[in-house]
Amino acid sequence: MSETMRAVVLDKPGRVRVEEIPRPVIQSPTDAIVRVTTAAICGSDLHLIDRKIPGMEEGDVVGHEFVGVIEDIGDAVMTMEPGQRVVASMFPACGHCRSCMRHQYRTCPSFQIFGSGPGFGDLLGAQTDFVRVPLADMTLATIPDRMSDEDAVFTGDILATAYQGLADGGVRHGDSVAIVGAGPVGQLAVMCAPLFGVDQVFAIDLVPERLEAAKALGAIPVDARLGDPSDSIFDQTRNLGADVVLEAVGNEAALETAWSVVRTGGTVAMIGVLYDEDWPVSAGDNWLRAVTVKPIVGDPLTHRHDLLRLIETGKLDPARIISHTMSLDDAADAYQMFKEHRANKVVLKTGEE
Numbered sequence: 632m633s634e635t636m637r638a639v640v641l642d643k644p645g646r647v648r649v650e651e652i653p654r655p656v657i658q659s660p661t662d663a664i665v666r667v668t669t670a671a672i673c674g675s676d677l678h679l680i681d682r683k684i685p686g687m688e689e690g691d692v693v694g695h696e697f698v699g700v701i702e703d704i705g706d707a708v709m710t711m712e713p714g715q716r717v718v719a720s721m722f723p724a725c726g727h728c729r730s731c732m733r734h735q736y737r738t739c740p741s742f743q744i745f746g747s748g749p750g751f752g753d754l755l756g757a758q759t760d761f762v763r764v765p766l767a768d769m770t771l772a773t774i775p776d777r778m779s780d781e782d783a784v785f786t787g788d789i790l791a792t793a794y795q796g797l798a799d800g801g802v803r804h805g806d807s808v809a810i811v812g813a814g815p816v817g818q819l820a821v822m823c824a825p826l827f828g829v830d831q832v833f834a835i836d837l838v839p840e841r842l843e844a845a846k847a848l849g850a851i852p853v854d855a856r857l858g859d860p861s862d863s864i865f866d867q868t869r870n871l872g873a874d875v876v877l878e879a880v881g882n883e884a885a886l887e888t889a890w891s892v893v894r895t896g897g898t899v900a901m902i903g904v905l906y907d908e909d910w911p912v913s914a915g916d917n918w919l920r921a922v923t924v925k926p927i928v929g930d931p932l933t934h935r936h937d938l939l940r941l942i943e944t945g946k947l948d949p950a951r952i953i954s955h956t957m958s959l960d961d962a963a964d965a966y967q968m969f970k971e972h973r974a975n976k977v978v979l980k981t982g983e984e
């Protein structure tokens with residue numbers, strides 16, 4: 632007699648549907664079961680539903696950005712207890728292997744991403760009523776009482792990714808930063824940029840609403856429909872180019888744009904989800920221009936503590952990017968709106984609003 636719950640699952644390519652699946656149970660003593668209250672739709676979920684990342688099939692559960700309340704814990708969970716409000720890292724890590732000891736959680740043998748298919752560990756997604764969270768002591772972080780779900784939820788993925796793009800991209804005071812892609816991750820990078828003392832932050836996109844949103848957060852918008860973004864950026868950087876470029880789209884055209892706007896000796900940080908795209912120039916061109924290339928998988932485990940503090944003290948306001956709050960039942964519509972750029976960022980709520 633297994634209880635069921637709602638889950639957002641892959642439908643035909645490009646679509647999701649909501650269906651009833653069995654409720655998860657504790658499988659390992661280090662697991663927790665979390666009752667999800669708020670789950671966000673991420674740009675990488677769109678890659679998954681479009682089958683850009685192979686391996687996921689119809690009926691697979693999606694979702695990796697979520698906040699909830701601990702419902703149950705395994706016997707070996709030491710620091711968490713039922714009833715606590717928590718935000719999850721989009722991927723678990725063990726906390727004590729050689730990689731974790733070096734804070735290189737991405738290479739922990741326990742690395743897997745919620746709701747991202749067999750290529751990423753086949754862990755069930757979190758756009759559901761309940762989710763099983765492995766290695767709960769590491770994967771979950773408690774949320775300050777006064778902080779809303781909406782403020783906390785992005786520390787589990789896109790806010791950490793945006794912040795890390797700037798940090799690992801080596802942004803220094805006075806730098807010019809260009810962000811290719813003014814979607815939710817790009818907008819959060821714009822929001823984080825002042826924390827790094829940047830002089831100018833450019834946001835490059837093709838979608839007018841996204842450029843407007845980035846401008847409202849302090850970016851200089853560069854509309855790629857109106858001309859070559861590199862002309863605009865070289866004009867505004869004394870013909871040098873951007874010191875650090877964040878590629879926040881995850882496709883070949885965006886990589887080309889990133890390459891075209893970076894200065895000689897600068898850095899391109901790749902924070903978009905890339906799969907089999909070619910690097911736009913030869914190794915020789917890269918060497919001659921001395922551009923540092925940093926592939927980045929956002930790491931909430933390293934950054935969420937700082938990010939929660941920055942939110943708590945009013946220095947970041949990530950909930951500002953949310954344009955739509957919808958019921959989990961309406962996930963199919965929500966995905967469609969996000970995909971067609973009719974929604975800036977959508978969060979799904981499991982309970983009554």
Ligand SMILES: [Zn+2]
Pocket residue numbers: 673674675676695696721788789
């Ligand atoms: Zn994501």
Ligand SMILES: [Zn+2]
Pocket residue numbers: 724725726727728729730731739740741
């Ligand atoms: Zn580990």
